[in-house]
Amino acid sequence: MMSPYLIRISVFLSIIIFTLIVGYIANKFLTKLVTRSTEFMTSDPTNYKFIKHVALACIYLIGFSIAIYSMPDFRALAGSLLAGAGILAVAIGFAAQHALSNVISGIFIVIFKPFRVNDRLAIQTHQGIVEDITLRHTVIRNFENRRIIIPNSVISNEVIVNADFGDDRIVKWVDISVSYKSDLDLAKKIMAEEVEAHPLHLDPRTPEDIAAGVPKVVVRVVGLMDSSVNLRAWAWGKNAPDAFVLGCDLLESIKKRIDAEPNVEIPYPHRTVYHHGQISNLTPD
Numbered sequence: 001m002m003s004p005y006l007i008r009i010s011v012f013l014s015i016i017i018f019t020l021i022v023g024y025i026a027n028k029f030l031t032k033l034v035t036r037s038t039e040f041m042t043s044d045p046t047n048y049k050f051i052k053h054v055a056l057a058c059i060y061l062i063g064f065s066i067a068i069y070s071m072p073d074f075r076a077l078a079g080s081l082l083a084g085a086g087i088l089a090v091a092i093g094f095a096a097q098h099a100l101s102n103v104i105s106g107i108f109i110v111i112f113k114p115f116r117v118n119d120r121l122a123i124q125t126h127q128g129i130v131e132d133i134t135l136r137h138t139v140i141r142n143f144e145n146r147r148i149i150i151p152n153s154v155i156s157n158e159v160i161v162n163a164d165f166g167d168d169r170i171v172k173w174v175d176i177s178v179s180y181k182s183d184l185d186l187a188k189k190i191m192a193e194e195v196e197a198h199p200l201h202l203d204p205r206t207p208e209d210i211a212a213g214v215p216k217v218v219v220r221v222v223g224l225m226d227s228s229v230n231l232r233a234w235a236w237g238k239n240a241p242d243a244f245v246l247g248c249d250l251l252e253s254i255k256k257r258i259d260a261e262p263n264v265e266i267p268y269p270h271r272t273v274y275h276h277g278q279i280s281n282l283t284p285d
């Protein structure tokens with residue numbers, strides 16, 4: 001017959017192994033559930049992912065607690081440590097305070113939703129897409145495919161620029177400089193036509209704007225510089241990735257259109273140099 005001590009050890013190890021198995025199965029099941037819910041319901045995955053983390057934390061906490069409680073020696077040791085080690089209790093309290101702060105901040109993020117999973121954020125010097133919100137931290141994937149791990153209590157107190165909050169549409173400024181001798185009306189027409197013809201451009205006008213005759217694409221003079229007149233067109237994309245591609249494509253297509261027009265040119269910088277009483281206008285070769 002096995003001794004009582006070996007029986008307790010066996011029970012302890014069995015509970016630990018059982019907890020790990022249940023946690024593994026629950027993680028697989030909840031991950032599939034989150035994937036199916038977001039695919040078929042086309043809903044926000046933030047709540048589902050956070051609930052998954054909470055459920056797994058509860059499984060491991062309950063399982064490990066039962067395992068420790070099944071060992072009388074561990075119960076006595078834990079009781080003596082908590083009763084006799086005041087400094088340890090204070091240290092644990094401070095550590096728990098930070099951990100609890102992250103948990104509460106994570107719950108507030110999920111409830112009030114200043115950002116959600118798949119939102120595009122700019123925080124401090126970092127930019128990226130929210131990949132996950134756990135009990136302790138928020139995971140942001142930047143545009144170099146690196147993960148930025150930010151504690152929930154920290155990100156809750158930061159000023160965040162959310163490109164997808166409320167309205168996913170993004171306005172992209174397309175800035176082009178032309179020379180003073182260029183035909184401004186023609187340059188503005190070229191920019192408006194290129195923006196309107198791009199398949200990613202959205203019409204941002206309201207019915208009231210359309211009735212009032214507001215053009216689909218607005219192009220304005222925004223600056224008079226030393227060697228150029230600065231023009232700006234407002235192009236609208238469905239979201240931030242589309243707006244980025246839209247801006248890049250328009251810079252290229254407008255540049256090609258201007259190169260083909262003799263009455264519009266993108267200027268080079270000009271300098272007036274005084275040398276021995278003579279004035280010379282210098283331009284790059």
